[in-house]
Amino acid sequence: MIAAVLLLACGGLVGYGLLDTEDEPEPPATRTAAVTYEVTGDGPAEISYLGRDTDGAATVVRDAELPWKRTVQVPLGQAPTVAVVLGEKGGQAACTLAVRGKHLQSATASGEFGRATCAAGQLPDGG
Template structure:
């Protein structure tokens, strides 16, 4: 019996060893189980980071939209400042002189004359089929000679053009007959 007891103790010890190894496996599996949730936690973290990425996407889109909206508003403000009626050059703001053109007489004439245009630059202006008398005061850029030309129509007549710079008479000329012509011109000093 002594030998049998030793065998039995050895078997128990042997069986205890496997059972210990089973418990070690169980412990390892238990230790793996917390690792599995850790892994799933890391997946959840990855999911959360994916959610964060999803959240960052709309946030970035929101920033892009906000930036575009801000740029559009700034553009409208700049356009409004630049395109304000008070910011456009006034006809008087450009260096110019006041010139009065006058045509008197009988008949119908075509008239061409120099004046400061709406853009603030020198411009040629015309008026066709004008019944007389006719008078116009305009600004002419300094350095450009004021000039007025008249042409009577096929019915003829007699017409006189006159030019005054800053209220002072400078020149006059007369046209008569069919398609009669006359031109009046003056001089303006160049701007300083």
């Protein structure tokens, strides 16, 4: 008798789990802003930039041929950044950064293993 009650109880819980078709709530969508990164000059160069990842991880492009340009979505609250590093042969490269089409910063790298970084503050909610 006890075994039958336990069997019915277990069956009811399993049935409830199978019949419970309520979807899990979707996590709220991450709001983003369009950011355009551009690097001009003599290449190749190593370029790293912040894209859509909400964890703040950068995307790295090795041996990028210049000129190079990307428009990506960056989560609000993140600071968009693009960095360029020239190789051992040197040269010259310039990076620029624009948020929602508005130019915010530029920088120039030159010489052997020259570096330049363009960054903006955290992206505010601006529509």
